[in-house]
Amino acid sequence: MEIQDAQKFINSKSYKTPCYIFKKKTLINLLDYIDVSIKTKYHNIHLAYSFKTNSDYKVLKVLLKKNISIEVVSKKEYKIAKQMGFKNIIYNGPAKSKKTFFDALKNNYIVNIENKRELSWLKSIKSKKKIKVGIRVNFSLSNFITDTKIINSRFGFNLYEDLKKVLKDIEQYKNIKVVGLHYHVSQLERMPEKFKVVIQELLIFAKRNKLKLDYIDIGGGFDCFNNSQFTFDDYMKAIDNYKKFNKNIKIIIEPGYGLINSCYDYLTTIVDIKKTKKTNFFLCDGSKLHLNIKSKVNSFDVDFIKEIPSKKQKENYIVGMSCMESDRLYLSNNKLLLKVNDKILFKNCGAYTSSWVSNFILKEPYIYTLNSDF
């Protein structure tokens, strides 16, 4: 749709601002695309969605209807996912409760052990029935991929230094079987190559240590479908490389950002224009508090602004409603043809936005669901 048409379309909806617009059709199309892609081109790759990234009810409903697995990382998330009826739950993270940990194992969900606390819960189970678990591991990618930061991860057990000890300990418990390894890099690196390295290292470890794995869960960290530099296929090709080592293993992916970010836009209205000698400030009724508080100006694609080149070297900022000087969303040296009451659309902001929104200064934005494409 042309910008003008999209603008007319949005204006015709009379949405109250500031608001998120959940583009339901975009999510459905992405899920269908991923499904067909995995089934027709790749092998044994299984999609799960990271709950924390955006847990708006309508988003979860789409995922539930499509029978997508859900990755949860706390007692709260676990309970909601279970109550909503998700059949395949993956339970990660340090915020599990003992009760939900046991419940997840009882229900044969995938549980990836994070620390000694959870190990002790596991070892306390007296039942003779085989309990299958996964273990979260970490290692720094810096030895494998140039320009990646060295990180001593706080999550899981170090693959080279700690995991053998953990496995030896578990070996004494005949009712426990380690069937999975889980890795999620919490650095910003989103290059497909990292998955190749992760899977390779985990499979090499498994072979050396005679671990019979059902799955490797490589977490999230995708950047696709967002005008991104990578495509979903780039990631799949990097992952698919695992077939050289072991054809039977299941690879679980847990995208959050890469799946949901492009399914949301954020709409605001200009409420004031302040012209000063050097700078013009266009105050909107939204804020960085609703997007990403740490983001820099121009982090988001914007729509609905007409700009014309200007000889005056003036800075034009679209600024937000909070009291933070840094609440600046957009900067241009062009003349912005904006009037009070005009709408501005910030594109692709579904990840870690509505799920992070607090009550600090402003109330939460409205959320509207758009069933059609625009």
Ligand SMILES: Cc1ncc(COP(=O)(O)O)c(C=O)c1O
């Ligand atoms: C274990 C795990 N899986 C998946 C994700 C989703 O990551 P992303 O949004 O980068 O895809 C996260 C995010 O922190 C995570 O911790």
